[in-house]
Amino acid sequence: MHGSRSSWMTYGVAVVSVAVALVLSKLLEPFLGDARPYLAVLGAVVVSVWRGGWRPAAFAAMIGYLGTAYLFIRPRQEAGVPASDFAEELAAYLVSCGVVVSLGELWHRARRRAEQHLKSLEQEIAERKEGERRLIANLAIAQILAESPQLEDAVPRVLQKVGDTLGWQVGAVWIPDADEKFLRCLKMWKTFPGKFARFEAVSSGRTFTRGIGLPGRVWSTLKPLWIPDVTRDENFPRGPVAVADGLHAALAFPIYGEKFLGIMEFFSDEIREPDEAMLAMFGVIGGQIGQFIERKRADEALLEAQAELKEHATKLEHTVAQRTAKLSETVQDLEAFSYSIAHDMRAPLRSMQGFAAILEQDYGDKLDDTAHGYLQRLGSSAARMDRLIVDILNYSQVVRGELDLGIVDTHKLVLDIIHSYPQFEHTHADISIEGRLPLVLANEAALTQVMSNLLGNAVKFVTPGLRPCVRVGANPEAAHNGRVELWVRDNGIGIPRDVQRRLFNMFTRLHRPGLYEGTGIGLAIVKKAVERMGGSVGVDSNPGQGSRFWVQLQRPIQQ
Amino acid sequence: MKEFLTVLIEDDADDVFFFQRAMQKVDWPGAIQILRDGAEAIAYLTGRDSATDRRQHPTPSLVILDLNLPIKTGLDVLQVFRGCEPDNTTPVVVLTSSTSQLDVREAYRLGANCVFNKPSHPDGLVDLLKVLKVHWIDYNRHA
Numbered sequence: 273m274h275g276s277r278s279s280w281m282t283y284g285v286a287v288v289s290v291a292v293a294l295v296l297s298k299l300l301e302p303f304l305g306d307a308r309p310y311l312a313v314l315g316a317v318v319v320s321v322w323r324g325g326w327r328p329a330a331f332a333a334m335i336g337y338l339g340t341a342y343l344f345i346r347p348r349q350e351a352g353v354p355a356s357d358f359a360e361e362l363a364a365y366l367v368s369c370g371v372v373v374s375l376g377e378l379w380h381r382a383r384r385r386a387e388q389h390l391k392s393l394e395q396e397i398a399e400r401k402e403g404e405r406r407l408i409a410n411l412a413i414a415q416i417l418a419e420s421p422q423l424e425d426a427v428p429r430v431l432q433k434v435g436d437t438l439g440w441q442v443g444a445v446w447i448p449d450a451d452e453k454f455l456r457c458l459k460m461w462k463t464f465p466g467k468f469a470r471f472e473a474v475s476s477g478r479t480f481t482r483g484i485g486l487p488g489r490v491w492s493t494l495k496p497l498w499i500p501d502v503t504r505d506e507n508f509p510r511g512p513v514a515v516a517d518g519l520h521a522a523l524a525f526p527i528y529g530e531k532f533l534g535i536m537e538f539f540s541d542e543i544r545e546p547d548e549a550m551l552a553m554f555g556v557i558g559g560q561i562g563q564f565i566e567r568k569r570a571d572e573a574l575l576e577a578q579a580e581l582k583e584h585a586t587k588l589e590h591t592v593a594q595r596t597a598k599l600s601e602t603v604q605d606l607e608a609f610s611y612s613i614a615h616d617m618r619a620p621l622r623s624m625q626g627f628a629a630i631l632e633q634d635y636g637d638k639l640d641d642t643a644h645g646y647l648q649r650l651g652s653s654a655a656r657m658d659r660l661i662v663d664i665l666n667y668s669q670v671v672r673g674e675l676d677l678g679i680v681d682t683h684k685l686v687l688d689i690i691h692s693y694p695q696f697e698h699t700h701a702d703i704s705i706e707g708r709l710p711l712v713l714a715n716e717a718a719l720t721q722v723m724s725n726l727l728g729n730a731v732k733f734v735t736p737g738l739r740p741c742v743r744v745g746a747n748p749e750a751a752h753n754g755r756v757e758l759w760v761r762d763n764g765i766g767i768p769r770d771v772q773r774r775l776f777n778m779f780t781r782l783h784r785p786g787l788y789e790g791t792g793i794g795l796a797i798v799k800k801a802v803e804r805m806g807g808s809v810g811v812d813s814n815p816g817q818g819s820r821f822w823v824q825l826q827r828p829i830q831q
Numbered sequence: 832m833k834e835f836l837t838v839l840i841e842d843d844a845d846d847v848f849f850f851q852r853a854m855q856k857v858d859w860p861g862a863i864q865i866l867r868d869g870a871e872a873i874a875y876l877t878g879r880d881s882a883t884d885r886r887q888h889p890t891p892s893l894v895i896l897d898l899n900l901p902i903k904t905g906l907d908v909l910q911v912f913r914g915c916e917p918d919n920t921t922p923v924v925v926l927t928s929s930t931s932q933l934d935v936r937e938a939y940r941l942g943a944n945c946v947f948n949k950p951s952h953p954d955g956l957v958d959l960l961k962v963l964k965v966h967w968i969d970y971n972r973h974a
Binding site: 618619620622623625626627629630633658 | 843845846849852928951952953954
């Protein structure tokens, strides 16, 4: 419409110019005579081409020719065949018009091109300036996020920076509540503290659910949104106060990292058309801020966890120290207890045995056989009690004593036991070692206790009257996982399968008192000692067919 | 020549009885002074408190010391006795019912002349005193 109107105007200009030229020519005719009747019209053509381009100029040339021909060419006031000299004039006129129109059109085109060029140059400059401002804002935000130790410090500074740099007057941050049901305003910022008070009051007092208002819409789409004029927007509940405070354009974008964290929105007091580049930038900024917040939260959680861990460690240390103190106290008590058993309990026993013996020796001739029998029972009861005490002491020694492991030559150890223990002498037992016994990793004292208990049992539990026959050996076949197996085989009474499992328990005795003397502690000591040396113990036996006890111990590391 | 004096440091009345019986059986010569706890023993051996008069409380020719004593242990007694005079050469026979090898080593370190396990049978005690008599009274040359 606008364009066609202006083109009609240029034709109007052409008509007027030609008319003016004709009038001037008419007025000046007395001075000029017949010479150059087209000259004035040529001026009109020049004006037309200058004002409207080649079309109006051609039009002007045509009507100028017709007008001149009508007004000045003889015969005047009548259309007739022109004279020959007139033909020359016409040709000159046409050529001149052609030249003028061409030149004018060329000038027009050049001017249009120059204008276009200038316009695009201006646009580019404006875009560059805009981009520079966005870049500055972006950098500033990055810097704020890097510098601000706390989220609470960072958010107001980001609002201010974005507003100041990119020309927004009001900014706000919205965050979801714990249940993610609605958004509430966390922080607001304004260029001028006194202005936009109503809008600020309404914003900070209300909430938005998903899809409602600017924050709600961004929350549901998670995309930046630009409203050129909120006062004309249908889904903008704060519209009335925006009108009252003179706010128009609005921009909002989501803050998100791994998950949605909130909305940032900005308002301007002007109507502003959407700027796609700025919207895209805010999409990126929203992600940056979100990552920053999540990193901050992770850092804080880490610090908290570290603090908690440290506290736990301190507590644990304290508890360990307390328990250790208590434990060492207990151990000391136990030592004292053992000492007291060893000395204070055994002393009266020995006295009993002593007096029984003295009575027997010094007054034996005054006692009858029954009295002798009682004295013997007194002595043997005391002796059994003494053995019990010694065994319990040995057991407690094995349970809590230090068991330093070293390389032990089991061959020599077993030979020493066979030769030095008197019980093997009285029984006239046939005891021998098969092959050569290996080196093991063990505690020599504990292993001596173990082997002498096993050998003692082997010679003890035989059918009365039978000569004990005991073999000691090692089994290389069973020596898996770095273990060495020692075994003790006897020709004894054997052990029923159903009691083999509890054989190694404390105070397990399988015979009525008197038949086989014992405290029921010996095998418990064996098991405990072997286990404390990192080994295991077991038995293969059948009643009447003897028993085979085995002990697996660690093999020493080969040098 | 001054009479041979054996000081027996033993708290257990039964053991004292067994000692006296065994000494009688082996014809243990000289006098026997019995001290019943560590503190009393230290006082006597160092000549302090009630034992300042050496005519009534002469220095011993031989000390038989039980390690397990009330108030002050046998090892305490030994340490004080050996420490009081640098040239104290009185023989000290230590008897113990403890199974601890540590006690034995400590006794020797503090200057015991010999350490024996206390026999649990009266006959054993008689045997031991026989040996001690032969060694320390019949054959030993005192300093």
